[in-house]
Amino acid sequence: MSEPLRDAQASRLAELLSQSALRNQSAFSELYSLTAPKLFGVALRILRRQDWAEEVLQECYMNIWNHAADYAVAKSAPLTWMTSIVRNRCLDWLRRPQQEATGDEYEIAVEAWQDENPGPVEQLMAAGDAAALGHCLEGLEARQRQSIMLAFFHGMSHSEVAGHMKQPLGTVKTWVRRGLERLKGCLEKGENP
Amino acid sequence: MRYRNPELGEKLAAEYVLGTLRGRARARFEALMRYDPALRSRVTDWEAKLTPLARAGTDIAPPTRVWNALSQRIAGEARKPRWWQSLALWRGLAASGAAFALVLAIVIGVAPEAQPPMSMVAVMNDTQGQPAMTVSWPSMQAVREPYIRIKVTQQHPTMAPGTEWELWMLPPGKDNPVSLGLITTDVDQVMKLTPELASRIEGAWGIAMSIEPKGGSPSGTPTGPVVMKGPCVKLL
Numbered sequence: 001m002s003e004p005l006r007d008a009q010a011s012r013l014a015e016l017l018s019q020s021a022l023r024n025q026s027a028f029s030e031l032y033s034l035t036a037p038k039l040f041g042v043a044l045r046i047l048r049r050q051d052w053a054e055e056v057l058q059e060c061y062m063n064i065w066n067h068a069a070d071y072a073v074a075k076s077a078p079l080t081w082m083t084s085i086v087r088n089r090c091l092d093w094l095r096r097p098q099q100e101a102t103g104d105e106y107e108i109a110v111e112a113w114q115d116e117n118p119g120p121v122e123q124l125m126a127a128g129d130a131a132a133l134g135h136c137l138e139g140l141e142a143r144q145r146q147s148i149m150l151a152f153f154h155g156m157s158h159s160e161v162a163g164h165m166k167q168p169l170g171t172v173k174t175w176v177r178r179g180l181e182r183l184k185g186c187l188e189k190g191e192n193p
Numbered sequence: 194m195r196y197r198n199p200e201l202g203e204k205l206a207a208e209y210v211l212g213t214l215r216g217r218a219r220a221r222f223e224a225l226m227r228y229d230p231a232l233r234s235r236v237t238d239w240e241a242k243l244t245p246l247a248r249a250g251t252d253i254a255p256p257t258r259v260w261n262a263l264s265q266r267i268a269g270e271a272r273k274p275r276w277w278q279s280l281a282l283w284r285g286l287a288a289s290g291a292a293f294a295l296v297l298a299i300v301i302g303v304a305p306e307a308q309p310p311m312s313m314v315a316v317m318n319d320t321q322g323q324p325a326m327t328v329s330w331p332s333m334q335a336v337r338e339p340y341i342r343i344k345v346t347q348q349h350p351t352m353a354p355g356t357e358w359e360l361w362m363l364p365p366g367k368d369n370p371v372s373l374g375l376i377t378t379d380v381d382q383v384m385k386l387t388p389e390l391a392s393r394i395e396g397a398w399g400i401a402m403s404i405e406p407k408g409g410s411p412s413g414t415p416t417g418p419v420v421m422k423g424p425c426v427k428l429l
Binding site: 025028029032036037038040041042044045046053054057058061062063065066067069070074075076077079080083084087091095130133134137148149151152153155156157158161176177180183184187 | 204207208210211212213215216219234237240241242243244245246247248249250251252253254255256258259260262263264266267268368369412413414
């Protein structure tokens with residue numbers, strides 16, 4: 001998406017959020033239709049189960065409806081704010097012990113994206129709005145990048161990433177930590193050239 | 194853990210946003226974040242950095258039943274007045290006029306001479322309509338450090354294990370309640386306010402207290418039962 005288009009979308013979403021805070025149901029309906037496919041994708045990739053993802057999505061939009069007024073003080077882009085709500089709710093959901101997905105389900109979900117295949121990183125670099133992030137991810141060592149992607153994109157814990165990559169837990173923790181440090185350094189260099 | 198250490202704060206914020214901070218550590222971090230603006234802004238920074246990644250995957254349209262269920266729920270909510278818009282708050286006050294006068298005497302009576310007099314008070318009734326708490330404050334222009342004074346007048350105040358008491362002010366209009374912070378069951382407490390809260394509380398029309406999980410409401414508005422509430426009354 002080009003930069004002016006993206007800014008226009010962000011300000012439209014911010015406007016819809018503030019209308020929703022005033023209990024404007026048609027604004028909320030538009031907000032939903034503009035954002036739900038993105039957020040459902042986010043939830044589905046983390047939860048890996050359609051019924052859970054539907055339930056979480058519904059809860060999150062109820063939260064957004066009830067707390068739309070809080071957006072004003074959130075200091076983030078509207079879609080970032082909404083995505084964080086969904087990701088945090090998904091992680092809370094997985095915290096419940098009875099909700100642990102089985103190993104099989106991981107494999108199925110993860111097959112959809114392999115580090116080598118054109119995937120989120122390439123999509124990011126093409127997307128423009130996150131080209132810097134895509135570029136910085138490309139700059140990481142493959143194993144750092146893969147562990148960060150598995151954790152963030154698929155909501156895996158350290159031990160799940162370790163199981164998936166067949167590596168010791170401590171090693172994976174180090175990859176994640178170093179990867180995050182390098183990512184931060186790279187992104188901040190981009191901000192202040 | 195020493196969360197004050199900036200390096201540790203940065204590492205935890207990154208792992209919180211990445212999602213690898215899990216379980217009790219995650220819950221504890223969320224609780225700390227609520228009271229630590231520096232930590233919160235680290236989290237916001239990381240969210241801005243990483244969130245585009247969460248959306249880089251394919252969009253997937255949810256089934257229409259999700260919106261159908263949602264639209265029914267919001268239509269239902271829109272019809273139902275929120276508790277802080279309910280008239281019962283005012284009826285409760287009228288019923289306990291005598292008790293109110295008594296509590297008022299306590300509030301005004303014990304204010305030490307050296308401090309500016311209290312200019313507003315909210316006498317809060319419990320769910321049985323008995324006065325259970327008063328919250329009072331001086332004119333915020335008259336004090337250098339804004340504060341409110343909380344007196345628990347309930348006979349046997351009890352806080353269930355794993356819960357907290359959170360105090361809320363009800364701003365004018367239909368705005369959501371604004372958290373003032375967590376309180377204890379102590380008979381007499383003083384809570385300092387930020388300048389922003391201090392300026393808002395002068396326009397508040399009511400104060401309420403809700404029971405929340407450890408660390409306070411996770412959502413920024415009351416999530417637990419509201420067990421005490423009362424309107425603000427001008428004294429001076």
